[in-house]
Amino acid sequence: MANHANKKAKASSASAAQMMIPAFYAFQALYAFSVWYNGLIFEWSVLMWFGMYFYAENKLMTMLLNEMERGLTPGYTLDLFGVLALSQFLTIFSNMLGWLSFAVVPGYLGYQYGGWVMSFCCKSRSGK
Numbered sequence: 001m002a003n004h005a006n007k008k009a010k011a012s013s014a015s016a017a018q019m020m021i022p023a024f025y026a027f028q029a030l031y032a033f034s035v036w037y038n039g040l041i042f043e044w045s046v047l048m049w050f051g052m053y054f055y056a057e058n059k060l061m062t063m064l065l066n067e068m069e070r071g072l073t074p075g076y077t078l079d080l081f082g083v084l085a086l087s088q089f090l091t092i093f094s095n096m097l098g099w100l101s102f103a104v105v106p107g108y109l110g111y112q113y114g115g116w117v118m119s120f121c122c123k124s125r126s127g128k
Contacts, residue, residue, distance in 0.1 A: 006071065008071075016064075017065050020061055028053075031050065031088055032050065034092040053084065053087075057085065060084065083102070087102055
């Protein structure tokens with residue numbers, strides 16, 4: 001029974017890889033074209049961002065496919081991949097939008113965990 005689940009997970013991973021890998025390279029080509037079209041190809045910061053996007057998204061995509069091959073559901077890996085893909089997509093249109101999508105994530109985490117920390121540290125003392 002476990003062998004059947006492993007085969008099913010590997011088949012699911014293989015079909016996901018057939019969709020994700022070409023989409024990943026098409027997305028990278030679209031980003032490179034937008035950089036070239038806007039005349040930003042010779043700025044060092046744009047080249048740095050392109051390298052960061054390519055490396056990080058490639059690494060996360062590999063981790064996603066490995067998790068799917070093992071039969072695991074992708075958790076935070078899929079979230080990080082989504083944030084990076086969203087940021088890169090928004091950067092095609094505006095560098096500020098791409099940066100803001102990165103800034104939203106720590107703000108949201110601070111909002112979520114800040115409330116938890118405050119409720120833990122600063123409990124109201126109704127007994128006084």
